[in-house]
Amino acid sequence: MRFVPVGLGATHSPYQPMWELQRAVHGEVADGTRDDTVLLVEHEPVYTAGRRTHLAERPQDGTPVVDIDRGGKVTWHGPGQLVAYPIVRLRAPIDVVAYVRTLEQAVMDVCEGLGLHPVRVDGLTGVWLPADDRAGERKICSIGVRVARGVTMHGLALNCDPDLGQFGRIVPCGIPDADMTSLSRELGRDVTVLETAPLLEAALRDRLADVVVSRDGAPDEVPAALP
Incomplete structure (x- = not known):
């Protein structure tokens, strides 16, 4: 499994080229010509809407939204948020829920x-911090995935040190009373994307080993389409 940081720590990547790169890598992994690949990126500010997004859950101030083919609803990506796109072949029989739980557990390992002591919330996807004397349950990581030809796309977005006010323009993940939080807010110090990236890579490498098909010998070069 190859982890590819795309401009991490140097640039904020626009969403559309990264989506195109995901599709290119996905096709090669599905064809068996490329090893499983996890793209790590920090995006330019963007709102993306999954297939279950309702009109009332979108920004109402004219803010642009990119409609995409993952599950889930609307969320924000931008500076200070570490996004991981695992493009991996799942073992048969395909169990998407189990895969999502694997991503959640990797993020929980990092926390x-x-x-920190994160939790899952019944009926909701993602990673949360439990209610305490400071605040109610709050979400620190959003997850939305798609599986085609047995290979995953999209992934997770872990809030390290973003501007949490950006979530105020939307109904985050379609949950009206969801509070968003970050590693920096919870720990009371600046926790950057660069500090978090190797921790997330180690956790994903460990947890994904239980759900992916093991393949050796596929090329690991990154397509020339890298932004």
């Missing part, structure tokens, strides 16, 4: 390693 635990930093001293």
